[in-house]
Amino acid sequence: MKKPIAILLIFIFLSTTILQNRVWATDLESFNKISNGIVDVDGVQTSVKMTTGTNNLIGTVLTYIVYAIPLVISSLLALAIQPDTGIKVQLFTIEDLLFGRYELFDIDFMNVAEHTEVGEPAYMSSNTNVLVKQNVAKWFYAMRNFAIVSLLAVLIYIGILMAISTIASEKAKYKNMLIHWVASFVLLMLLPYIMVIAMNVCDISVGIIRTVAENTKIVGQPANTNIETQQGLNFETTLLYGKIDENGNGFEGLMTKIAKGNSWESFTLAVVFLILSFYQLKFFFMYLKRMLTVGLLVVVSPLITITYSIDKAGDNQAQAYKTWMKEFLVNLFIQPLHALLFLIFMYSVYGIMERAPLLAIIFLAALSRGEQLVRMIFKIERTASVRRLKRKG
Secondary structure (H helix, E strand, C coil), X not given: CHHXXXXXXXXXXXXXXXXXXXXXXXCHHHHHHHHCCEEEECCEEEECCCCCCHHHHHHHHHXXXXXXXXXXXXXXXXXXXXXXCCCCCCCCXXXXXXXXXXXXXXXXXXXXXXXXXXXXXXXXXXXXXXHHHHHHHHHHHHHHHHXXXXXXXXXXXXXXXXXXXXXXXXXXXXXXXXXXXXXXXXXXXXXXXXXXXXXXXXXXXXXHHHHHHHHCCCXXXXXXXXXXCCCCCCHHHHHHHCEECCCCCEECCHHHHHHHCCHHHHHHHHHHHHHHHHHHHHHHHHHHHHHHHHHHHHHXXXXXXXXXXXXXXXXXXXXXXXXXXXXXXXXXXXXXXXHHHHHHHHHHHHHHCCCCHHHHHHHHHHHHHHHXXXXXXXXXXXXXXXXXXXXHC
């Protein structure tokens, strides 16, 4: 992502410096008159209408081309997260995603009940997520029954080996296998409770961060149906639609600036909008993949208990169980980590949003740097399912 952004910024810089509109004048007074559309003809000052040159035409065309891309992306993302409650969502926002307001990305697979808060726009219900949860629950119980039958077969096998064995060392070995089998069976019974506790801790953590964000009155407010008229809801709606209070104080959003600005200024702001939509698309697919990954980990979790006793009997190391647990926990708690980093960064850049919208959006990329730093401090290794944001950003 860095190279495309760098190329766009270089192009904007060159286009606004090399292809700029030039007004030639012998002194400052003449320059100001010509800039304001006033010319001196035979000593008589005449007002003239400025014409749009080739440079402005090119900027306008490029603005329409670039502006169309994020509009399409935003429309598709908004369509994908439309709730089943009849409430229309006009804008998909990273903030609402990280603060757990879209049920489409909910990973509480131990709770398959359909959400009933029809009148609450802060929680966008999704029957798609409910169907995924139901299928995950169905396959989980099927795998759990298969694991129970398999463990019983392993128990019979261990019992036969212990019965026919006459060597003390072998009996000790089989006794050790029996102990690991008991641990596997206990783990199989406790595994649903372990996952429920982990998922609840994750939800509570996100809820606490969301509450703190909402209490700031700056970020954390949900984007709902009338984002154009409800100013300052959250980071992305404020950036796009501005924040104007009852006294008319505040600043205009990117949408208004693009419509009012000149060709090249509008083009620059359209590029900023494009970068924002890219990050929205990126987080959408990242958390969609996270939801599906956690569902798959839940489905295969009973099979891990079978390999637990086998691994422990072999080299006394439960490699498969450790790998599964690391994947599960990292996928789970990546959301509260991102939500906390988002709150810190976006709260910090809220004041510069009006003057430097591009800088505010670039802070979204800082989520990856902050995530790397936290992982380094707590020595959390990278997993196979959750990729570093830096690699794709």
